[in-house]
Amino acid sequence: MKWTVVTSLLWLSSTNAFSSLVVGASRSTPMKHFSASTASTEPTTTTTTTNPFLLQEDLPQFEQLEPEFLTPAVETLLVAMEEQFTALEERLSSDTAITYNQVLPEIERIQFPLGFVWGVAGHLNSVKNGETLRQAYEQNQPKIVQSMSRFSQSKSVYDALQSLTSTTRPQQRAIDNSLRAMQLGGVGLQGADKERFNEIQMKLAQLSTTFSNNVLDETKQYALTVEDVAKVEGVPESAKALWAGAHAAFTNTKVDPAQGPWRITLDMPSYVAVMSHMKDRVIRETIYRAYLTRASECSSDAAKNNIPIIYETLKLKAEMAKLLGFANYAELSLASKMAPSVEAVTELTDLVAERALPAAERELEEITALARAQGGEEYRVEQLEKLQPWDVTYWSERLKESKFELTEEETRPYFALPEVLDGMFALVSRIFNIEVKAANGEAQVWHPDVSFFKVYDKATNQHIASFFLDPYSRPEDKQGGAWMDVCIGKSEAVNRHVPVAYLTCNGSPPVGSQPSLMTFREVETLFHEFGHGLQHMLTTVTVGDVSGINGVEWDAVELPSQFMENWCYDRATIYGFAKHWETGEPMPEEMFQKLKQQRVYGAGMMSCRQLAFGQVDLELHSSFDAEAGEKGQGESIFDVQRRVAAKYTPYLLPLPEDRFLCSFSHIFAGGYAAGYYSYKWAEVMSADAFSAFEEVGLDNEEAVRQVGMKFRETVLSLGGGENPMEVFKQFRGREPSPDALLRHNGFA
Template sequence: MNPLLQKFNTPPFSSIKETDYKPAIKEAIALAKADIEAITKNAEKPNFSNTIEALDAAGEKLGRITSIFFNLNSAETNKEIQTIAKEISPWLSEFKNDMMLNEALFDRVKNVYEQRNNLNLSTEQQMLLEKNYKSFSRNGANLAENKKAELREIDTELAKLSLQFGENVLAETNSFEMHLTNENDLDGLPDNAKEAAREIAKQRDKDGWIITLDYPSYIPFMTYAKNRDLRKKLSIAFGKKGFQNNEFNNEEIVLNIVKLRHKRANLLGYKSHAHFVLEERMAETPDKVFSFLHDLLEKAKPAAEEEFLKLETYAKKLDNIDKLQKWDSAFYAEKLKKELFNLDQEALKPYFKLENVIDGVFTVSEKLFGLQFEEINSIDVYHKDVKTYNVTDKDGQFVSYLYADFHPRSGKRNGAWMTSYKSQEIKNNVNERPQVSIVCNFTKPTASKPSLLTFNEVTTLFHEFGHALHGMLANTTYKSLSGTSVYWDFVELPSQVLENWCYEKEALELFAKHYETGETIPIEYIEKIKESASFNEGMQTLRQLSFGLLDMRWHTHEAPDTINNVKLFEKEAFATTQLYPDVEENCMSTAFSHIFQGGYSAGYYSYKWAEVLDADAFEYFQEKGIFNKEVADKFKTHVLSKGGTEKPMDLYKRFRGQEPKPEALLKRAGLLK
């Protein structure tokens, strides 16, 4: 019996074997095809219910099985899963194309779409109809047969390339280790980072200490290790992922992805991949995105250059360093920050024990949105580290299940993300509640200490939890409009806005308690956290803008087949934002997973775009009080629960009473003179 093909509520992780996936996905594709056929063979005239709603409900089994599979491919992968991913990705591309290029199906959708003005539809129904019609037209339904065949080939190839890209980055991350046997090489490193490095060495049956390219190992070394040569070695290793002369090189893959995306956009009648993508975003056009990025660049660059000069002068004064390099950045920034604000990140860590921070984000969510969280052991998990929670509202009604997976391991990609195993929807008059998951890579507990988070990790947890709230508080009729199914440049608003609570005394005092003494974080630390929040914000902004501009340059290029050198192209794209000398053996694009593996192509700007929204939204909370029920209810009602049922700007204005203004962001970042 294949557990994936049985009826299940939460994923039956422990009973799934790798060999179950392919037959289950094959069977689920057949079931989804039968759903589609039932719609196209329906003898009744096409209407909203028998076509659009039926389409939203189609392929449910396939959606659930693939969400389990691809989530595991990110969080708990192995060679077998990676091989299966390569085999099934073309099947899924083919199924999607079969559906999107199914003329009988599109005819029915088009028929309903053409009568939309006479159907008396709700706003949400209109949105669903428009989304369905557009997804057909944007996926080639209006193309001639030979062009449809070409589109299928492109999509199959893109699916393969993007998987390969991600596997190569993971392989490069896992294959590097810096094995140190002289304790002096760890000079400057905090004790817990040393202990973690020793534990990695032990796990690998080696003496001494091992530093890896996983963030909890990499970042402390780059921030605190005094040995400049070793920082350089580690930094270069990090920067050349996918850019080495080996089997994991991603240069050709990058060029092929960019060419194929451009070709696909042209085929569908768009000038570039960015024009295609942005049609379905708040930003609407590449011109608007470029003007948004350049406008911020103009305001941030003078501050960034000033900050860089200060840092360089400081490094010169301290250690006689003539030219500040990328591997000096975190090290001297941390020292300067400590000097300016008398704030030591290591001194903060004892106040941020992981369990306390989890309680903190739960308490903040309770005070704002009335949610209660209870840890449970009654649902299945895919790894012993995963925690599960039952989430209820203030009346004790079930809201969602939450999975949380906090620590790095070899089968898990770097970074942090939110995902879901089941979306919320109203089905047969029952409000089916979601199953949401957050995945992070935080410092592990050691033999002598619990998991103590850096302040950066604290904001990361709040960030991912903001996404989780968007998923958990969803309250829409249709699953394809539920939760985080919103325009990509709106999706970061809930996550980024929640980070603001990490800087507020009223919120920090709820959970920032010393793990040994229970003492609440001292008020002077809170003041310093707040004061230092805009430290080097010009440089940070420039860095984010450089990534956004690189992404846009790749995806607006009018003749990508003429690009033959990834590194050269990237250098030109970075020209206006560059502060540090270029490192010849490093390349950003070959490990830029957000745009070549994730869904951020022509969309990386949305982090900054959402920052404008989040700063403006949080200003409203500050005006009324950060736990003000009225503002929180408005945010929940008009943003968190509404998903993609309306245009984002309409939802935002309903919450805020006005369009967002960039001044709030510039003020918060200290970039308004």
């Protein structure tokens, strides 16, 4: 099958993914929900000058934000917004000659104060979660949803938008995006259909919040204490120190990392350490099963079971789609993305799988052979037909170590977070001509771990952006994963000219006197999120609806983030930060070469895993009958998961009791419903974009700088102000090709 088919499929559609401000702020991750401390949620009488949520001239006043301030802030702003919007509707209905400036900029100004409050609240929910402020959020969420429905279903606004034309591309994109967002927001519905649509919107928001809270609660409530030193034989010192620190914090005692006890939790650094390095199979299996059954019927608290939430979510989304005239929710989702159809996504998935699946099967065969050769009697063929899921990562690490004679623990000392940041900032300085400066103390933060930075254009020495960095895992109150989110967007309408981003990771925290010593994957993750941040921060578009990541099609938004990961294998970049944290010695040349060789290690299995997730997502939101599945009259959600796995990961099927879907927050508590495929879709563009640098020679400093500035002036600058296909063609001079993706993954 010719790969040119992929190109023809990838670029048929030019629709947009992110809603305009007519229906709420756009962001690279879903709007999050507010909770922080344990103060009372009872409304408190406050004024504009005393309520910190209402102090919006500068950055959020994180040190003053308390839960009792949320409700009065929301209620105050809702009243003002309703009055202003009613007046706007009256003007639009009476005016005969309406201009662009009378509509979208005015709506943006009306919405900004409440959007500011709700955005800050959502961020705190993710990074400083607490039960009491959850209640404050849930009290206000229905009011917010109802208010946004009022905007998206305004006939006078819709009619006004239809009459508009603009002389600038960003303004026209904002108009087109807003019209489509209003259509998908129910502006065309009447009577009972409109009422039901709004009920669904409200319920889906509640379900998303509950799903996310359940996953967080189930993650942080689990722990396994290990006291036997023999059980941690072979575990790296960094992992033992992490677990010992967790036990010390939990018991308020002093713990020797070498002697224990060790407290293993389900947050990502702890979980990955077990799967990668714990020799004891029983412990690996225990932790694996605990992780894969979070927020399911296996929970000790029935209220934390996400299975009913998944079914209800799927049923409501299917009903919503039909009210809007779509056959299923996947069609509704794709109406605002680059991909033209479910069939097109599936065909791309199958084309990649054709190359990835044979590689994945070979990889697992090698891993299994090593386990049987070195694992002892329990791994012999007669005892074990195949490796279990909790075996694969462990033996994959052993195989990688044997192939490349390099362990993760050997590289950690060369990836201290402060030096990695310096190196990452040096990279963007040389290719994008910007300077990042630490500015701690110039902004209030929500936790002592958080740092604040300012970004300057080196050509003008102008302060053009800022960002917060929250780098470490905090399982007690911080959601897992990594993300970039919008703090403040660039917008002429609301007089905000310096965009501000949140960059959040869940990396390895410092231990004792050691700084955070990162795994190489954590380094890649940091670069990934910084890529998202750069598209937000380096935008030159001043139309708020399409500035930065706003208005970027969802299946294109991962382009700059995945693009940045490629620089982790670039010599000049790596040697800008890979220095031993104690001695200052640079990483040995042999170690760097081995890191580069490891790049395609396991690429087959990783690609197949991503393809399977994307197809499960699509099937659940397109052909799956949730009503029948819930009643046991058809496939269950887990039947779909297993059937898709049989096609894309037949070498390693889920356990019958696997409940991964119950913690699949991307699609059930985030913005990736019928859109998880976007990672692979955008990877075609990101790999091709990086190949432009490879073609001029990564060691050709001047040529790399020129290509970097072109990337900044197109992909990072134009953001959602132009169709992503046109943006890519401006950078590359042609449409994307999958060749670089295949080469980078070792499938060429």
